[in-house]
Amino acid sequence: MTNTTQNALATKIGRRSFLKMAAVAGAFGATSSFASRNVTRAATQDEVKNPFPGSKKVRTICTACSVGCGITAEVQNGVWVRQEVAQDHPVSLGGHCCKGADMIDMVRSEVRLKYPMVKEGGQWKRISWETAFTRISKKLTSLREKSGPDSTIFLGSAKMSTEQAYYFRKFAAFYGTNNIDHQARI
Ligand code: SF4
Structure with missing residues (x-):
């Protein structure tokens, strides 16, 4: 692949995704005729300028x-x-x-992840939001009744926004525990 083509593709699909694809293609190309099958083409000048x-x-x-x-x-x-x-x-x-x-x-x-999933019998399957909320709330209520709120820890996500992290913190506090981490360092 020429440098011009690489730059055009990187511009079009995003540099990070391009690097991932390039790494996969590089590994694949070492053992196949991938590069000689005309599965790619040079971007046109219009595509380079305005993808x-x-x-x-x-x-x-x-x-x-x-x-x-x-x-x-x-x-x-x-x-x-x-x-x-x-x-x-x-x-x-x-x-x-x-x-x-x-x-x-x-x-x-x-x-x-676009919707709630549950693993049953070793297989992931999609469930409704209603089912997910019901299952989680039943489990949390039962844990608190049997072992107290500090038997749990709430782990947030590095992808949470600042506002979501605020709500998450409040939720743990209302549940009754200070066992919470935002995971912002990941
Ligand atoms: S420091 Fe990182 S996570 Fe925070 S606003 Fe800037 S880019 Fe986003």
């Missing part, structure tokens, strides 16, 4: 912590398709940590 026709750039912030680093989100037909660091943001000054640099994966990741 998302009609898109708009929207200034926003990363929600993963209270620093609020600036992001320039590119949106096409209502879908977030690409992100860049907002170089002129007054707080982050063009910097991001690794969470903010990949914030777009919050919405476009193919492994993103």
Whole structure:
């Protein structure tokens, strides 16, 4: 693959995803004729210049912590398709940590969890929100009755926004425990 083609693809699909794909393709290419099967093509000049026709750039912030680093989100037909660091943001000054640099994966990741799942008989299966809420609330109530609220620990997510972390903290407190961690360091 030429450097021009690599740059065009990286621009179109996002540099991080491109690097992952390149690593997989590199490993695959070592043992196959992948590169010679014409499964890729050079991007046209128009695609290189404008990979998302009609898109708009929207200034926003990363929600993963209270620093609020600036992001320039590119949106096409209502879908977030690409992100860049907002170089002129007054707080982050063009910097991001690794969470903010990949914030777009919050919405476009193919492994993103979109609905409640439960593992039964070794298999994951989808359940309704109603079922999930009922099961969790029954379990939490039973744990508190049998062993007290401190028999539990609430673990948040590094992908929670600052506001979600606030609600999560409140929820643990109302349940009756201080055993909570936000997991922001992951
Ligand atoms: S998580 Fe990282 S990129 Fe996002 S606001 Fe905090 S420091 Fe900035």
